[in-house]
Amino acid sequence: MLRFGVNYTPTRGWFHHWLDFDLDEVRADLDSVAALGLDHIRVFPLWPLFQPNRSLIRPRAVEQLVSLADAAGERGLDVAVDGLQGHLSGFDFLPAWTRTWHRRNLFSDPEVIAGQEEYLRTLAAALADRPHFLGMTVGNEIGQFSDAPHPDPDRITPEQAGRWLERMLAACEAGAPGRFHLHAEYDASWYRDGHPFTPAHAARLGAATAVHSWVFNGTAQRYGRTGTATEHHAAYLIELSKAWAVDPRRPVWLQEVGAPAPYIGPGHAASFTAATVANALDCPDLWGITWWCSHDVARELADFPELEYGLGLLTNDRRVKPAGETIARIVADRRGAGAGRPEHRPAPRRTALVLDVGGAEAAPRRSVCAPGGEFFEAWARLTADGVRPAVVLADHLPGSTSDGEAGRAHLAARGITELITPAEVR
Template sequence: MNYTPRRGWFHSWHDFDPAHAREDLAQIAGLGLDHIRVFHLWPLLQPNRTLIRGAAVDQLVQLVDLAAEAGLDVLVDGVQGHLSSFDFYPEWTRSWHHRNVFTDPEAIEAQAELLRVLGRALADRPNLIGLQLGNELNNLVEHNPVTVAEVDHYLDTLLAAARDGLSTAPPGRLVTHSAYDAAWYGDDHPFTPEASARKGDLTTVHPWVFSGDCARRYGPLSPQVLHLAEYGVELAKAYAEDVTRPVWAQETGAPEPHIPAADAPEFARATVLNASECAGLWGVTWWCSHDVDRSLADYPELEYTLGLFDSSGRPKPIAAALADTVAEVRAKPRPAQPRDLALVLDCTPATRSVSGPGGAYFEAWMWLRSQGVRPTVVLASHTDDADYLSARGITDLVRNP
C-alpha cells in the first residue's frame, strides 16, 4: 500500500501525530497487506541546501517503527518532489535562488546528502525494505529541462548516495528509483526505459489507467485495462540487461471516473491476479490507503477517491476485494511460468509511444492477450541473440504487423 495519511494528507508532516499514524497503519495491516511505501516532504526535510532537519528525520524513523508495530515493512521515498499533482520544492531551489534540480551540481549534492542521512537513520530498522530516490522524479522535468545523459548522471549519483547511506544495513536492502509512465511511453522523454530497467536494484513500474487515456479509450473493464499492470511488468523486462531482474508494480489504483466505483472491486481483483502471473514480479503496491479529504482544495478530482478507505476511515468495497484477492494469491499462488512467446517491439526513443495505450504495439499485445495467449515483450535488438532468448525462455517470436 502507498500510505496517504487520512488526516491532512502529506501536510500532516507539519504536525506529525503518532496516534493518527498508528490508527491508519492498523487499518492497512487489517487488510492483510504486508508493506507500505512512505513519503516525507523535501522542503520539511531540507529547508536549506546545507540544513537537514533532525526532527523531520526522526519523524520518518518513528513512522517506520510504527509500521513495524503493525507488522508492515516499509520502503522510504527520499525526495518529494512530486505527489498527486503537487510539486514540493525547497525555497533554495526556487525564484531568486532557482536551481535546476537535475543539473545543478550543488543541488544534486544536496539531494545526495539527504539520501545519505536518511539511509544512515534507517539502516538498522529490521522492517526497512530500502530507500527509493523519490516519487516519480521525472514529473519535475517540466520546470527542470534535462537531457538523457544528465538524467543518467543524476540517477547514478543519487543511487550511489543512497547505497552509501545504507552501507551498514543488513544485506538485501533495496536502492531504487521510480518514474511515471512517460519514461516508458513518452517520445523523447529524458527519463528512459533503459534507465528504469537498468539502474537500481530492481525495476519499478507505475501502470496507471489514465495514462494515454487508457480506461476511457478502451473501457474500465476492458482487457487493455485489466491487463495493464501485467503488460507494464512484461514491457519492463524487455529493457533489462539482467534477465532475472525483478519488477515491482509499485503504483496502480482505481481512479474515478476512469474506473467507476462500481467497477473498482473487479478491477482491483483482476489487476492483482493478472500481474501475479508474471514471472519475476517482486510485488504489487496499491495507490493508495486513504482518500484525500474534500476539505482540502485544488486536487484533480480523481485524487479524492483513490483510497481503499474513505476520508472518515471507512473501508470501501474495493478494500474488501483487494484483501480477498491478496489472501487468495497467498493461499494458492498463481503459476508464474516463463512466457515462451514474445511480441517484438521495434521502436526508437522518438517512437516509443507505440508501446503505450493507443499505440500499435500496445494494441497488438493486448489483442494476443485477449485471445488467451500470454505474451511477453522482446526488443528487436535482441531477436538474433539466441542466448538471451533462451535465458528468458522465449521460443517463438511474433512481429507486429
C-alpha cells in the same frame, strides 16, 4: 515471497501531516492497513519540510520518519521510503533553494545534486538499522520535472539523467548498504518520445524496475473500463519493462496502481482491482504490488484533481471500501495457499512480441508503446486472443546483435520460444 502493500496516505492532513505530526493518528492509520493483511507500506516525506535549506536537514523531521517506520514495524509492516517529493497527486513540493530567485536545475546543478545526495544518505542512514526497512526510492516520479507537460521543466539530456540517477542511488547505498534501493518514473519514460528518463534507465539502474500503472493515461478512455487493454495495463507495463532489462530475472515492482474514478467508477473498483491484480500475478519475476493508496483524501482539502479524492482502499475515517475488501481477500488467499503448498510461479511467457523503438538506449520511437500505438494495440490484441505475450527488443534478437549467442541465451533464460512482430498481429 510475493509482496502486497499500499502507498500510505495519512488520513489527517494528507502528506501535510508532517507539519503537525501525530504518532497516535499514524498508528491508527497503520492499524487499519495491517488489518487488510498487507506486508509493507511506501512512505513519502515532503522534501521542502525535511530539507528547507540546502545545508539543513531537520533532525526532528528525520526522527518523525523513523518513528513512523517503527510504528509500521510494530504492526508487521515493512517500510519503503521515497526521498525526493517532489511531486504527489498533482502538487509539486520543491525547496525554495531550487526555485525562483535561487532557480537551479534539479538534475544538473552541482550544489543541488550535492544537497540531494546528503538528504538521501541521511534518510537512508537513519533507517539502516531497522530490520523492517526495505530501502529507498530516489523520489516519486521525479522525472516529470525534466520535460513537458510540466509547465516549468528543468531540461536535461538522457545522459545527464543517467548520471543523476547513478549518483542518487549511490547516496542511498552509502546510507544503508545492501538495501532495496531503486528509482521510480512515470509512464512518460515508457511512452513519450524524447523524454530524458528512458526505459533503459528504469530497467537497468537500481535493485528492481518500478512501474506505475494509471489507466487515466488514455487507456480507459480509449478501451473502456473492462477492455482487455485496461484490465491488463499493469501487466503490460510489467512485461514491457522486461524488454530493456539486461538481467532476464530482474524483479519488477508494480509500485503504483489504482482505480481512478470516473474512468473506473466506484461500483466497478472492486472488479477492476481483482482483474488488475490477477493479470499482474500472471507475470513472472513480479516482486510485489503496492496499491495506490491506503486512505481517501479528505474532502476538506481543496484543489486536488477530482480523481485523487477517492483512490483509497479505505475511507478517510478508516472504513474498508470494496476495493480494499478485494485486496484483503486476494492476500488472504495467497497467504493461505502458501501454507504447506508450493508457492505459485507463473509459467514462462513463450511468445514474445518484438518491439522496435529505434534503439534500446534512447528509445526515440517509444510512443508506439503508448495507448493507441501500434505496439500497444498488437499486445492487447494478442492478450485478448488468449496469448500471454512477453516483450523483446528488436535490438536484442540474435540476428540483430554482434553477440548472437548472448541474444539466444537471453531468450532461453526468459523461456521465449516464439517471436512475432506487430505487423503479423491481426
